[in-house]
Amino acid sequence: MQVEINQPILAKNDELAASNRALLAEKKVFALDVLASPGSGKTSTILATIEALRDEFNIAVIEGDIASSVDSEKIKAQGIAAVQINTGGACHLESDMIRRAYDVLDLDNLDLIIIENVGNLVCPTDFDLGENAKIMILSVPEGDDKPLKYPGVFQAAEAIILNKVDTMPVFNFDRDAFYGAVGDLNPAAPVFEISATKNQGVEAWAEWLADRIRAIQ
């Protein structure tokens, strides 16, 4: 049942995603889709990434949330353009929502658009937004077993950020178990250990992303 119902939605979404992708390729703008659970530190990671890259690149952010605009306000407070999308109840962003955000952004003068998807380890995985890369964030307090329980998102991600690593002593996070499970699911994806709010470990992740952005320019 799940498959039959989702097929037409996904087909329409994928058409619009291709159109989004063509538009951004023409404008030489890199789109990054960030997936994670609620409270894993998506906005903090995006803020730290902006700080690391804003000297070289012009950046905008699209914030997806069920409700509220608290995240986009945090981004705007740093002098970065941010478009808030409230999905009402939907647990993921879709290509048409992204296109409406693109329509209000100055694509001619941007290098990078960071899309903060709705906090959810399941729904956003299947939806192509026309992004250049999906990445995911797991935070240490969520536990080392998450790759076993949410394999799809770990497989969809081109890079994996492990956030809040400064809290590892507080939680029983088994680093070997985590890396073993991630290696089984997605051996090609680099894992970056960071503490976004303490701005630790952000350089390696930012350099990976910068290389990807430069490659399309």
Place this chain on the structure above:
Amino acid sequence: MQVEINQPILAKNDELAASNRALLAEKKVFALDVLASPGSGKTSTILATIEALRDEFNIAVIEGDIASSVDSEKIKAQGIAAVQINTGGACHLESDMIRRAYDVLDLDNLDLIIIENVGNLVCPTDFDLGENAKIMILSVPEGDDKPLKYPGVFQAAEAIILNKVDTMPVFNFDRDAFYGAVGDLNPAAPVFEISATKNQGVEAWAEWLADRIRAIQ
């Protein structure tokens, strides 16, 4: 679009939920649906709840996950019957899955069935499983702003557990902001502060649940 597509699914789900509810009412079994993000401590909270209530009540657990059986194995290791439901990719449990689990449980000799829904603050909210109560768990590391961003689940919950309160000094969790937002969304719901893995604060929560179970017996 969202509404049109979901309506027939929800209608069929709600019919089966009513049937589940009638079956459990006849058997005098209380069903508790537990909603939370990935990694908020659902399984730990359920284990602590079992310890607090197992002398008085016969308990079984239904574990909902996208994949894996790590949670049901933890429950079974405590000598408690556990049924694992793997949803494949679906981000929530539905009534028909629950009914199949009921079919393999000994309802005549149970008082309480705890349903651990898929880790997700969005999708499970709309699905009636025929439970007696939905409750939710938020963990401190997820942040105090979650009621603003996921209002639906905070409104659907009859009780709210704030887990990992022992880590409050590590995170910038604004207790006043959290209680203010919860009070606006759902003033009737009690909030129980616990640390499930340290078995702190579980008594008040367990007593609330025990009262609800006794009321249907």
